[in-house]
Amino acid sequence: MNSLDENGNAMAGMANMANQPVLLLALSALWGASYAFIKVGVETIPPVTLIAARTLIAGAILVAVLRLRGLGLPADRRIWERFALQACLNSVVPFTLIAWAEQTTDAGLATILNSTSPIFAFLLTAALTRHEAVTGRKLFGVAAGLIGTCLIVGVEALGGFGHEMGAQLAIVAATLCYAGAAIFSKSFRGLDPMIPAAGSLVSGAMVLVPASLIVDRPWTLAPSATSVLALLALSVFSTAVAFVIYFRLVQTLGSVGTTAQAYLRVPIGVAIGVLFLGETLSSTAWAGLACVVVGVVAMTMPARKLG
Structure with missing residues (x-):
């Protein structure tokens, strides 16, 4: 029986390892698309109301799916305190900051700034939590991914740096929140990711x-149909579906590895432009794509077990 259990656990572990790259790509695509959805949404929906609706719709969808699966949310007050802290780090603060910043910040510069979450996750892990191994390979991956991101987006994207310093600092603050959220998410180990x-x-x-009711009085708004559709896509795909994938990856891939999706968003966005918008890639963008792939592999490759 023990050998059968060990074989079953080994097969399950191999299946999880095989699924990780697919899930990481899916999360990168879903969160990469969120920037476009937010950009369209804030054209006629104020940032606080957009993000309030995003979290409300996505949360309601997941609660309904949990009930269909015969599961429910826990009643333990301490777990809800952890949910509240996770919400601040992973949705309330960063979602609102990014939505506000995207009213004035160029997409290229926003991509560079928001792709630095693996760096913050690595530094927080090394300096404070030490909940997973801090290796030279991960440090190399962090650096390679950042260099690749800058090459893909292009140095010219940095031309606007400093012109909207408040918005840019808001994106950096949101990125720091995401790094903290990835680390804190480890505390939910053992729970169904949903x-x-x-x-x-x-x-x-x-x-x-x-906050939306007080600040924006949403009943007075007249959002466009395009913004509403963007909000729905943002809520269903880039939030409800993405969060389930995210919590699963944090438990199986680790905090630093999961934040690697911040780098993957960039080549995915470029690929969308090439395939659907007829755009072309420069030689530096191709080099950057190679750096990103190398960096993500370095950060997500499982450590070898000795013996």
Whole structure:
């Protein structure tokens, strides 16, 4: 029986390892698309209301799916306190900051600034939490991914740096929140990934909906159909689905490895432009894509076990 259990565990582990690259790509695509959805959404929906609706819709979807699966959210107050902290780090603060910043910040520069979450996750892990191994390979991956991101987006994207310093600092603050969220997410080990995803979104909505009612008086707004569609896509795909994938990856891939999706968003966005918009890649962009791939592999490759 023990050998059968060990074989079953080994097969499950191999299946998880095989699924990780696919899930990481899916998360990168879903969160990479969120910037476009936000850009369209804030054209006629104020940032606080957009993000309040995003968390409310996504949270409601996940709660409904949990009930269909015969599961429910826990009643333990201490877990809800953790959900609330996770919501602040992963949705309430960063979602709002990015939505506000995207009203004035160029997409290229925003991509560079927001792709630095692996760096913050690595530094926080090395300096404070030490909850997973800090290796030279991961440090190399962090550096290679950042260099690749800059090469893909292009040095000219840095031309606007400093012109909208407040918005740019807001994106950096959001990125730091994402790094902290990836580390704190490890505390939900053992829970079905959909439970912390739903719990944190519900907690976020409890903060953001009252703020929206006070700040924006949403009943007075007249959003365009395009903005509403962008909001729905943002809520369903880039939030509800993405959060479930995110919490699963944090448990199986680790905090630093999961933040590697911040780098992958850039080549995915470029690929969309090449395939659907007829854009072309420069030689530096191809070099940057190679750096990103190398960096992500370095950060996500499982450590070899001796013996």
